[in-house]
Amino acid sequence: MAKSPQVTRRTAKKQSEIISLGTELCERMLADLERAKRPVLTATKCSLDNSLYNPKVGFLTPGSKKVSSELNVSSVKKMSRAIFMLEILLRNVEISNINTKRELYYVAKGLVKHESKLRPLDFQDQDESDSVIDFICEMMEAYREELNCVADDRGGQTYSKQLVVQETELDGNVSTIDLSTLGTAPYQPKNRPQNLVLSAREPIDFCLIIESQGTANTLVANGFTKRHKCILIGAQGVPSNAVRAWVRRIQEQLRVPLYFFGDLDAYTMQNIYRTLKAGSAASLIRNSDFCAPEVKFLGVLPEDIAKYDLVDYAVKESDLQEGRALKKARDALSNDPFFKDKKNKELKAILDWLVKNKRRCEQQSFISVDPRDPQMMEKIIIEKIKNGNYID
């Protein structure tokens, strides 16, 4: 059983905290204006060059860099929009209403439509309102979810014959979900993992996070969860906040080993896996709740290609997408503190190998080892776990 590392983490902000944070901010601005002083809003700089990585902490944390925007002729529009959106969000928190970013875009549109005075604020498209929401979160150092703005709960479909989830709803109602009663249907985790309490009907051996949701589904259909006491999750590409927070919850509450199984390619290593394990630069202020540093990289490993004689293929630098992935990988090798830290030197070695050899091997290629055996992939996964054939 893995030990939980010492993690410095902030506790999620309560509703009342959010409201007082918001009003404090407004109070500061109004007071500044009254004294004809320029209000300055400061936010943590969320970028790779302000990311720190401490192997004891296990995820990317913000450095000391701040971005501040000052009220002036050019920023008055942005600030007006931000305060306008803040009002909407604070009201939502107050009445426990939840909205997606898309919905907030329409809330704003609706308010402008009914109040001609507000017309100059009108958002032309959702990108504009999204960036205002992000700006507010950075200023308040709050999660979007704490402002009752949730993203689409993409990915994270979970299967298990042992897991039991207890959810406290916003109105205080508690419901218990026993995943073993769902048959082959998945459980869909939510963006607010704080409300979930996990327990196991019998000891769980491991949790497996699979990059491809489809592959996760196949394994379950073939009886994986019946044969193994485990939790099986489909990540569906770059893990969403829901997936990241959910896996974190599992790590913390169940203390089971976590394995990630995905493609061997630059994008998966540099983006998907890194984000799941250590968070991202864009979400520096909330990585503490939105990543699972104990996740191990099960593969596909470069050595697997030879060992299982897997079908792989060459990456073309000229391909727009693959070229971009390689470029980002090179960038990560020289700038990403996660890959630069010696704790992750084996992961870095894989990324190095990918950039140098420009090969790519997909998770599904394990099937090719014995195409007639529907359990081939399952067998290899279990074998790898048993033999410790993964990177910590």
Next chain:
Amino acid sequence: MVKKAKKVVKKAVAEPDTSAAVMAKVRKSAKQITTSSTAEYFAKNLQQVGFSSPVKAVLTTVKEALDNSLDACEDAGILPEIKLYVEKLGPGTMKNTDQIRIMVEDNGPGIEPDDVAKVFGEYLASSKFGRGRCSRGQQGIGISAATTWAMQTTATGAQVVTKTKGARKAFRCVVDMDLKHNKGLLRDKSTIDWARPHGTSIEFKLDGRIQLNGEGGILNYIRSTVLLNPHMTLHYEISDVPAASIERVVNTVPVVPQATEPHPHTMKLGEFMSHARLFGRIKTSVWLKRGFSRVSDKTLNDLVTKKGLKKKVLDSFVDALPDADFKALFAAIQDVELLPPATTSVLSVGEDGLALSIRRLGDIDFFAVLSRKPVICDFKPVQVEVAIARLRERRGEDNEEQVQVLRFANRVPLQFDKAACAIVKALTSVNWRSYGLKQPRNALPLGPYIVAVSVVSPFIKFKNASKETIDASDELVEELRRALMQTGQRLSRYLSREHKADELEQRVQHIEQFGPILVDTLGRILGASEERKQLATAGLAKILEKDTKGMKKDLAAAEGRLASYLEEKKSRLAGFFEGLEQEDQASVVDSEAAAPTAKVSKGKR
């Protein structure tokens, strides 16, 4: 003031400007065959001289007639007043054509009745041969070609009425062409009363098609001709377009500078030898000194001492010089050091004339004009002039069309084959973005502008025989670029002022719109008192006022630069700027005295 009508001479040998392939062919054939083949040659090759399509036939006829009228008036020191009619008579004989009547009437010196047949019915009859002057016509082909086209398509010749100064009656006739003998034949001769004291009217009926708009349209030709001839009054009636008159804005006739003798370094061997034949029996040394510019006694001495030319070549008669000696002489003189040709032979419209003329092109916002000093490019004197105007009527936020380019060679508009032209090459190579215009990479700039570029030189080199494309030599393109960049700088004074004013207005608008919203929202979230809100509103105004101050300073500086530029020009361009100037001053005052939230006038209306 009116000079006597010029004597029209016919020359077997053409002027120094013989780069046109047509002329080369004509001269070559003229050696073996008789001159009569000349007319037949052109009759078969009309497409080479502008009659390559029904549309071009109409345009070329208008152009040749109008050019001749302007040339004749200029030569005689007359302020031209020209009437132009173009109308559709009915279907033409050829496919896709109409029968078109074209008439051009001028108040020029008139043509002696004896010369009428030559002028309209004979090729290579010209008073402008070999002068090395910047006249529009050069070769004695233009109007005869129009007569040929009319004969070929409608079997009617040119209907001519002409009256010279002092004559009591006008001479009227029809000129037909005898192509076999390159002769004009007159019929229906009569004398008539004519209200004009002197002048010429020429009328053709021919097959063609009227194209009004677009680059190759007649209206574009008129626009262009109007721009470069501020001294011209033009009345025109074209097809269904309502009749219009454009008055002259300058009351002096341009003085076409006296031609200088050709410069040896601008000649090819054949031209050099032909040139000799014009002089008859004189000593080679005398011919060189008299027949060329920049050839001195020192040059002759250098030829012998430095370039090893046999002294005896210089002493023999030039008409008896063997070809081998000619070649040796030519080689030596190409090699010897000579002063570049004088630039006094070029003629320009001038900044004043351009500035006055350009407003005849439409409702224009502002403009910039520039006349470069004459320079030597490729050993030929050249003068470049540029006029850029922004048209109010074509403005609109999203006018992303290419600017309209008007090209001129010796004041003759060039309307076809623009891509390879030196002018277009230069235009696309200039970075117009730095002057405030939009421009895609390596392309013409965009916007509601007219960009007129005129190249004047007694020796313009064209890319091909149809004379629509000026050869893009590096030196000429560089000179054009310089001219365009200078004009761009002048233009940028207007644009930067306007840009700054726009920006300021936008910001001021910003403050007006967002300030109250910001304070209101903050007040609502906090439940703040009216008093606090008022205080905050005042504070916000104070903060933002500081920001606009800097921008106002920038605007004032731009206004100032523009004002002093206009001041500098004002004395010369008095008329035009009266209206504009008041507006300018108003907006300068506006922005200085303006309250922080006052709208600043944009300086464009």
